[in-house]
Amino acid sequence: MASGDGGLLSASHIVEYPYRRSTGPVMGRFFAALRDRRFEGVKTARGRVLVPPTEYDPQTGEAADEMVPVGPGGVVTTWAWVSHPRAKHPLNHPFAWALIQLDGADTAMLHAVDTGVESAMQTGMRVTPRWRAQTVGSINDVACFEPEGTS
């Protein structure tokens, strides 16, 4: 607590929850694939491919466990530009949060897209992942996506 004499006391107050979450058999495969620099989705009984995968078809509640490869490229279906990235954001310069529908997937997944400038972002643009040098089995193994043909 700190303030001048007589003023109201004020102090930083930090709450931290160090959660560890069990991934289960389906997300466990998804993260294991990321560690190998691949994307996998789950195919439901109705033939839809969900990425990120879920253990159940959200429309029917039926179990889904058939993993299929998707990506690595995909299409931006919608996006929002972040002019002032915050401390925990994946990039420390302006970038886009985007929903990316990987090739072969029927759903889109949230990730960052690095185009440098907002004017280079476009719905429908093709993007590819930029992998980190070290992968651990986390969504952050993908540093971000970038326009196809960038590197």
Add this chain to the structure above:
Amino acid sequence: MSEAESELVQSITTPLRLEYQYTAGVASTRFLRGMADGKILGQRCPQCEKVYVPPRGSCARCGVATDLEVQVPGTGTITTFCVVRIPSDSLDIDPPFVAAHILLDGADIPFFALIQECHFDEVRMGMRVEAVWVDAEDLGPTFESIRYFRPIDEPDAPFESYKEHL
């Protein structure tokens, strides 16, 4: 499927961190400055005359401002308590230990504090306790100016004296 592929990721860490700037407000600021002086300050409701420690600036029952400041002593009564047996990274105290609701003499609201200097098995409702403060040079505008409460050599308070504060 290769061996690497077949090895599932079992868990991921998803830490959550919330950074707040907490401003104490007028009543809590008075209380915390009192802590730095080694005093426990409360406020009395002008209508129901209940004494709030720590004060919140208003009476939750009457909905009026509590601008009458009162000092209460560091002695009080354990109204209820629990024995904590689960360790926590954020506490530098080894379980089992006792966290108790303490009704300070002259106060009408109990608050949580640590009980030390007695075996956890000896703690009981109605037990009389006193505040143990940090050394004078370590006093500050924080509840941590009181290190803990310890038993005092007095007969237990009768249940009637604190039953409305449970």
